[in-house]
Amino acid sequence: MSFNKLTHNDKNLLWHNFNISKKQRAEIKKQKPCIIWFTGLSGSGKSTLGNLLEKRLYELGYHTYLLDGDNVRHGLSSDLGFNKKSRVENIRRVGEVAKLFVDSGSIVLAAFISPFLEDRQIVRDLVEKDEFIEIYVNVSLEVCEKRDPKGLYKKARAGEIDDFTGISSPYEKPIKPDINIRNDKIDINKNIDKIILYLKERGYLDA
Secondary structure, three states: OOOOOOOOOOOOOOOOOOOOOHHHHHHHHOEOOEEEEEEOOOOOOHHHHHHHHHHHHHHOOOOEEEEEHHHHOOOOOOOOOOOHHHHHHHHHHHHHHHHHHHHOOOEEEEEOOOOOHHHHHHHHHHOOHHHEEEEEEOOOHHHHHHHOOOOHHHHHHOOOOOOOEOOOEOOOOOOOOOEEEOOOOOOHHHHHHHHHHHHHHOOOEOO
16 A cells, blocks of 8 residues: 655645634634644543543533544545554544644544554644644553453454554553543543643633
């Protein structure tokens, strides 16, 4: 499988500047756009946290969109497998989509295992310095295996799934995540409160 990427030197491409800016789109929404990126092992609770956070933000009147790993695989990345090259391409695509949401003035939540440090850094570099918030959903492999909501760990241990993160493929923990969430011992609503407080204190809400 090969992925062709156009270079910025392609003579047939022209970047169009539009009348309405990201700043204007954000101002009308009364928020500061950003990517809230949940990373962690399968079964750590990334999608659950993202879903509850979006619900809370919606109730508070903010404009959001949630990108979820499994959902994206049904469309945007339906042509990709799960080997390292495909995973890297999947995160690249999601990063570009998330960047468009940020440009729209929205708060985009992204729940992806995204196991490689380099890939997460690439997404961070797509937006402004304060527009990427990395949340490490910090749950041990042992706990995730006990949860195993999709039965994937069992299949990976049996050799039925190749390149499975935490078993036959590495997970590179964030070195300095913006928020560290222990999602195994703390009530999930308290974790949502922690994220909301972070967003308020740093001016992402009521901007």
